[in-house]
Amino acid sequence: MSAFSAIGEEEEIESEDFTPGTEPQPTWCPGCGDFGVLKALKQAMPEVGRSPEETLLVTGIGCSGKLSSYFESYGYHSIHGRSLPVARAAKLANPELEVIAAGGDGDGYGIGGNHFIHTARENHDMTYIVFNNEIFGLTKGQTSPTSPKGHKSKTQPHGSAKSPLRPLSLSLAAGSSYVARTAAVNPNQAKEIITEAIEHDGFAHVDFLTQCPTWNKDAKHYVPYTDVQDSDEYDFDVTDRREAGQMMYEVESKLYEGEVLTGRFYRDDPRPSYSEEKQAIGEMPDQPVAEQYFDEDHQWDRSYDELLDLHK
Amino acid sequence: MTENELIWRIAGGSGDGIDSTSQNFAKALMRAGLHVFTHRHYPSRIRGGHTFVEVRASASNVRSRGDGYNFLLALGDSFARNPSEGSVYGNEELKPLSENLDDLREGGIIVYDEGLIDEEAAAELNLEERAEENGWHLYPMNLREMAREHGREVMRNTAGVGVTAALLDIDVSYFEELIRANMPEDIAETNITILNEAYDAVSEQEFTHDLRVPTGDHENEQALLSGSNAIAYAALDEGCRFISGYPMTPWTDVFTIMSQHLPKFGGVSEQVEDEIAAAALALGASHAGAKAMSGSSGGGFSLMSEPLGLAEMTETPIVLLEAMRAGPSTGMPTKPEQADLEHVLYTSQGDSCRVVFAPSNIRECYDQTRKAFEIAYEYHLPAIVVYDQKLQGELRNVDADFFDREPNPDPGTVLTEDELAEAAHHESGKFERYQHDSEKGVSPRSIPGQKGGRFLASGNEHSPTGHISEDPANRVAQMNRRLQKLDSVRSELDAAEESHQTVHGPEDADYGLLTWGSQQDTVFEAVDRLNEQGHSVKAMGVGDLMPYPVAEVTDFLESVEECLVVEMNATAQFRGLTQKELGRFGPKLSSLLKYNGNPFEPRDIVEGFETSIDGGDLPDETMKYVPAAGD
Numbered sequence: 001m002s003a004f005s006a007i008g009e010e011e012e013i014e015s016e017d018f019t020p021g022t023e024p025q026p027t028w029c030p031g032c033g034d035f036g037v038l039k040a041l042k043q044a045m046p047e048v049g050r051s052p053e054e055t056l057l058v059t060g061i062g063c064s065g066k067l068s069s070y071f072e073s074y075g076y077h078s079i080h081g082r083s084l085p086v087a088r089a090a091k092l093a094n095p096e097l098e099v100i101a102a103g104g105d106g107d108g109y110g111i112g113g114n115h116f117i118h119t120a121r122e123n124h125d126m127t128y129i130v131f132n133n134e135i136f137g138l139t140k141g142q143t144s145p146t147s148p149k150g151h152k153s154k155t156q157p158h159g160s161a162k163s164p165l166r167p168l169s170l171s172l173a174a175g176s177s178y179v180a181r182t183a184a185v186n187p188n189q190a191k192e193i194i195t196e197a198i199e200h201d202g203f204a205h206v207d208f209l210t211q212c213p214t215w216n217k218d219a220k221h222y223v224p225y226t227d228v229q230d231s232d233e234y235d236f237d238v239t240d241r242r243e244a245g246q247m248m249y250e251v252e253s254k255l256y257e258g259e260v261l262t263g264r265f266y267r268d269d270p271r272p273s274y275s276e277e278k279q280a281i282g283e284m285p286d287q288p289v290a291e292q293y294f295d296e297d298h299q300w301d302r303s304y305d306e307l308l309d310l311h312k
Numbered sequence: 313m314t315e316n317e318l319i320w321r322i323a324g325g326s327g328d329g330i331d332s333t334s335q336n337f338a339k340a341l342m343r344a345g346l347h348v349f350t351h352r353h354y355p356s357r358i359r360g361g362h363t364f365v366e367v368r369a370s371a372s373n374v375r376s377r378g379d380g381y382n383f384l385l386a387l388g389d390s391f392a393r394n395p396s397e398g399s400v401y402g403n404e405e406l407k408p409l410s411e412n413l414d415d416l417r418e419g420g421i422i423v424y425d426e427g428l429i430d431e432e433a434a435a436e437l438n439l440e441e442r443a444e445e446n447g448w449h450l451y452p453m454n455l456r457e458m459a460r461e462h463g464r465e466v467m468r469n470t471a472g473v474g475v476t477a478a479l480l481d482i483d484v485s486y487f488e489e490l491i492r493a494n495m496p497e498d499i500a501e502t503n504i505t506i507l508n509e510a511y512d513a514v515s516e517q518e519f520t521h522d523l524r525v526p527t528g529d530h531e532n533e534q535a536l537l538s539g540s541n542a543i544a545y546a547a548l549d550e551g552c553r554f555i556s557g558y559p560m561t562p563w564t565d566v567f568t569i570m571s572q573h574l575p576k577f578g579g580v581s582e583q584v585e586d587e588i589a590a591a592a593l594a595l596g597a598s599h600a601g602a603k604a605m606s607g608s609s610g611g612g613f614s615l616m617s618e619p620l621g622l623a624e625m626t627e628t629p630i631v632l633l634e635a636m637r638a639g640p641s642t643g644m645p646t647k648p649e650q651a652d653l654e655h656v657l658y659t660s661q662g663d664s665c666r667v668v669f670a671p672s673n674i675r676e677c678y679d680q681t682r683k684a685f686e687i688a689y690e691y692h693l694p695a696i697v698v699y700d701q702k703l704q705g706e707l708r709n710v711d712a713d714f715f716d717r718e719p720n721p722d723p724g725t726v727l728t729e730d731e732l733a734e735a736a737h738h739e740s741g742k743f744e745r746y747q748h749d750s751e752k753g754v755s756p757r758s759i760p761g762q763k764g765g766r767f768l769a770s771g772n773e774h775s776p777t778g779h780i781s782e783d784p785a786n787r788v789a790q791m792n793r794r795l796q797k798l799d800s801v802r803s804e805l806d807a808a809e810e811s812h813q814t815v816h817g818p819e820d821a822d823y824g825l826l827t828w829g830s831q832q833d834t835v836f837e838a839v840d841r842l843n844e845q846g847h848s849v850k851a852m853g854v855g856d857l858m859p860y861p862v863a864e865v866t867d868f869l870e871s872v873e874e875c876l877v878v879e880m881n882a883t884a885q886f887r888g889l890t891q892k893e894l895g896r897f898g899p900k901l902s903s904l905l906k907y908n909g910n911p912f913e914p915r916d917i918v919e920g921f922e923t924s925i926d927g928g929d930l931p932d933e934t935m936k937y938v939p940a941a942g943d
């Protein structure tokens with residue numbers, strides 16, 4: 001029997017299971033888009049059929065990082081920018097866990113940008129949700145990597161001289177095998193996209209537009225929005241890297257012209273996940289590392305038997 | 313000069329095969345019944361640059377490099393950049409010979425490769441004259457030609473070993489066996505031909521020297537290992553099945569060994585984008601249930617600072633290695649130093665709550681790394697093993713059955729699902745992972761996937777279930793509990809059968825030497841010499857840096873009149889730590905400091921001790937003596 005019996009247990013899973021019992025109430029500002037992520041994620045979980053105790057949610061630091069406080073599951077509230085390395089290693093140690101990482105645009109595209117690139121490149125079987133409010137929320141509204149050019153803040157009093165980072169294009173170039181954008185103002189799509197992302201076997205990146213009415217835009221800035229899959233105006237093949245790339249470029253540019261385009265932009269389903277790649281070359285055991293310590297029959301090799309002859 | 317030992321120095325360029333040749337040489341002598349010890353000196357370059365390795369061999373135990381050496385095999389640098397005289401770097405081709413002469417003992421032997429260092433070059437060095445003055449015995453041999461004739465030029469080192477064997481009367485079959493074991497058949501046979509050709513060629517000459525290799529016998533089967541081997545094997549034996557890292561000298565060695573062996577031990581190794589990630593991955597793996605480690609050297613360890621603090625705060629067990637090299641910044645990448653002590657003890661914001669061990673030799677590398685895992689997982693904190701470029705690379709023979717130990721796959725203070733069902737839960741259903749009052753300060757953990765164990769691990773200060781909390785009473789309770797773990801660790805270490813502090817020399821000695829980490833055994837050799845010379849000295853090597861072994865060091869310092877603290881850094885960091893921890897003894901403690909890129913030799917310590925007693929200046933201007941406070 002597995003030492004981790006929550007994993008794969010047959011049970012009825014409901015959205016409400018992911019609401020913490022008595023504490024704590026979210027401290028996000030009224031109207032904050034972060035509520036939208038929480039709601040979408042809670043609704044997605046019954047769809048994917050994973051329970052709180054087989055789920056590990058790893059977050060960074062920021063208003064967005066508080067997600068792990070308001071979502072009932074195993075949680076790891078890490079440090080600024082480092083949710084991905086923590087999360088992907090947990091997945092390697094126990095591939096049977098459902099691993100989700102989340103954080104802000106500053107957290108994921110700025111300070112943690114290097115981890116974003118490499119985690120995408122490796123195609124770990126996990127989900128990464130970036131709360132993109134185009135601002136540093138928690139530290140009071142400074143310019144972030146996705147703030148538009150010319151954006152004024154206390155630390156950029158003359159407006160940002162930098163063009164914003166293109167998160168979708170970067171994600172594609174880095175190697176994500178599922179890339180989508182959704183918005184807090186579009187809860188139905190958000191739930192569907194989060195569900196798909198979790199179900200996807202590989203690194204699924206969701207750029208989630210979350211309005212920050214306190215320091216940046218309020219909800220009306222993301223309305224109206226267009227779901228590119230529902231629109232006749234956009235016709236592209238999400239499995240075609242070149243077409244996806246072009247579409248992403250357009251979507252990213254349009255956001256700064258006031259047009260909000262959302263939807264799925266790329267998916268590469270046949271691509272093996274990182275664990276599969278590692279297993280194929282004999283660098284990852286069949287039995288999850290985490291299981292080995294609880295398996296009384298596991299045979300523990302010793303350096304004395306395996307390696308010492310090399311030194312005699 | 314003591315001639316019951318051989319100190320053989322092989323010198324050449326990086327890329328000349330100095331390392332592998334010296335390893336085989338050391339192993340052959342070990343198999344011949346000798347105790348061996350190697351010391352590596354190399355520049356941060358892949359090809360060329362002056363490199364040497366010393367192999368010290370004796371019938372009795374050797375625990376340190378010696379003073380100087382008595383046999384030089386100068387291969388000549390085949391990758392020399394600019395063999396012209398006027399170049400900034402001087403004549404590099406000649407360096408393996410010219411740079412090594414100062415340390416060669418009187419009466420020593422020189423074998424050099426005439427194929428690269430011709431008569432003219434030798435004349436330039438006044439070699440004949442200097443040999444006469446110092447009683448050196450010169451054996452110029454055309455190693456290059458021998459190698460070329462039967463194989464390829466790179467096999468010069470094999471020819472050099474053949475010459476060495478003949479001059480010292482070592483049975484070549486030891487080398488033949490190793491060559492056969494390590495090389496594909498055709499290459500092995502070529503090398504063996506060269507080995508024997510060289511042996512025979514020199515045997516025809518008349519020998520002017522008396523030095524022969526000492527003879528010995530081992531009671532038990534021996535194994536030749538480096539500090540890196542011992543650390544890696546300890547990790548494997550503790551059930552470590554996850555390592556993440558980013559290459560950096562000298563930590564790369566352990567990372568490489570682990571990466572090569574982990575897959576067949578059923579584990580996972582990850583080379584990642586940077587050291588912040590490396591440490592964070594180890595945390596993630598540990599949180600999910602693996603026994604995990606990471607590590608780095610100087611700059612890379614600096615990047616681990618923030619994840620290290622996260623491990624302290626979330627109480628995620630983790631073992632980190634810090635392989636020190638000379639700093640600050642990139643410093644001298646291939647040179648040893650002990651200047652990262654304070655860095656390792658205090659890096660990351662907030663009050664430190666970690667365990668730090670500094671092993672001094674191969675056996676301690678193994679024992680203390682195992683202990684580091686045991687403690688990290690039992691007490692839920694980061695345990696750091698700090699060592700250095702010297703210890704990671706030096707090879708030494710150890711009784712093979714020293715490693716015949718039981719593995720320890722115990723994941724530490726973790727509850728099973730049955731235990732979780734009985735454990736304290738908040739009314740919301742969350743497991744109370746961080747309870748205020750718990751035995752020894754350790755609140756048992758659960759692992760994701762376990763039923764009934766869900767909690768939040770947070771780098772923010774948190775309540776018993778892990779939720780962010782700034783309540784003053786909770787804050788103080790959590791801080792006190794976390795720090796209480798260090799007291800518990802100290803009690804456990806104090807009660808253990810074997811202490812990480814080692815004392816050497818007569819118990820009633822008047823003077824003390826205090827050191828830490830890799831310098832210990834060199835200090836012990838100096839202690840023996842000082843006592844032979846009529847001084848009354850003993851030494852203590854300290855392995856526990858945090859929590860500090862207050863009682864043991866206090867006893868030691870109370871028992872001596874004065875104490876010289878020996879360490880490889882410029883600001884006497886260990887002396888500072890000792891005074892801070894003990895709050896006294898300032899007027900008793902003086903310092904001997906070396907930070908020129910080379911580890912101490914026993915004679916440095918003998919001279920340093922004499923200076924501390926008699927006053928005056930140190931003979932070596934690149935070392936520093938700092939008198940005791942108030943002196």
Ligand SMILES: Cc1ncc(C[n+]2csc(CCOP(=O)(O)OP(=O)(O)O)c2C)c(N)n1
Binds near residue numbers: 063106
């Ligand atoms: C290493 C480090 N640098 C800076 C900070 C301060 N800090 C906390 S959150 C944050 C930015 C938050 O912006 P974002 O990641 O976009 O998250 P949001 O609050 O907008 O959700 C910063 C700079 C920190 N916690 N750690």
Ligand code: SF4
Binds near residue numbers: 028034063212
């Ligand atoms: S500051 Fe902005 S991002 Fe943060 S909680 Fe308030 S509205 Fe949301």
Ligand SMILES: [Mg+2]
Binds near residue numbers: 105
């Ligand atoms: Mg933000």
